[in-house]
Amino acid sequence: MRNLNRFHLNGLRALESAGRLGNLRAAAEELGVTIGAVSQQILKAEEQFGRPLFERHPKGLKPTAFGEDVLRYLSAGFAEISAGLALVERRREGVLTVSVAPVFASKWLVWRLQRFRELHPDIRIRIDADVSLVDPGSSDVDVCIRVGRGGWANVKAEKLLDQLVFPVCSPAMGESLRKPSDLARAPIIREPTPMFGWNAWLSPNGLDEAILGDGPVFSDASLCLDAAVAGQGVFLGWETLACDAISMGRLVAPFPDRYDTGISYWFVTARSAHPTRAVGAFRDWLTSELAAGT
Structure with a gap:
């Protein structure tokens, strides 16, 4: 050299x-x-x-x-x-850096992190909320929680959870939704560039999203969910996004059916990275939390 x-x-x-x-x-x-x-x-x-x-x-x-x-x-x-x-x-500071989509971080992860801290008080978590697909092999990120169909190059990806979708709305609006075709009369909350369309839920019910009317449009799913809570319309949500709002009674899922979009959550690390205790502990905790019910 x-x-x-x-x-x-x-x-x-x-x-x-x-x-x-x-x-x-x-x-x-x-x-x-x-x-x-x-x-x-x-x-x-x-x-x-x-x-x-x-x-x-x-x-x-x-x-x-x-x-x-x-x-x-x-x-x-x-x-x-x-x-x-x-x-x-990381070894000097005892920090585990996790890259995660902002919506997953704000609506699900941050509300549960205290339980991880109680189990592992010696591991400090640093959350990097970013929509970009960070490469854990060429950055300071230890773990990525990605949403997609998998198959990414040069990383190790373990499936955490399949994404199931279902309509959500305020309790008051839910009272008028008795059958799936009733959605034709409800305002529909949309994202401009969603990862999937309403047909993911409508098609199994013999319907097409052409029946849906207009409604407010928001730049990300977190805002869409807040709009649904505020009674502005019906949004096509999923477990990790809507589960807490449903459990608190701020939202309802007016129909029982939930359908797979082909999209999943993945636990992603660098292909060449050696497993560490911190990464293993976080993976085990995350898997357990998701399995316990979202």
Whole structure:
């Protein structure tokens, strides 16, 4: 590794960040320096390499063929360094970092975490609520709770729970819903880009979502659920989203049928990660909580 002494580490970091993010501004924000500083670091690194690694365009940077080869190794190397440093920090601080969708975190997980803390007072949980599919192999995240159909590359995914959907509404509105076709007369609360449509529940009942009328639209499922609690319409919910509101009497499920969407919750870790006591304890607790009833 003596050749590392011939290259400036900050220059290599600037190259990797700019290549991965595609422009100087994003790289500067990630590295906490000015755009000019990133530009100068890249120029110095290119001088050391003896050839350009990027083509400059008005919309950003495009790696040259040589640059693509170099950046592939730089990205892999810095990812390994980041993972190693994250491991040191976690062991030093006793922190388990969990990446999870904001809706699952706010409507289900945070209300139950105290039970985990009581069982494992020595393990500190840090919740990273994010909709993006974080790669636990190249970040400081230990565990991801993902929602989807599985089959993700380069991770180990264990199914936690199949997602079953069913209509929910306020108790007052539920009094007028006696049979599934009554939904045609109710306002329907919607998300603009849901993971599944109303046909997931209507089709097994011999209906089509074309029968449904208009209603309010909200940007995420958490807001949709709150709108249902407020009596603004009927929302197609699922267990981990609606179970607590139902148990408290704020919502009702007017129909007994619940149907599988093909979407599940998954416990995701890096494929190459060695199991730790903290990860195992959190997985066992989470599995037990879900099995006990959502």
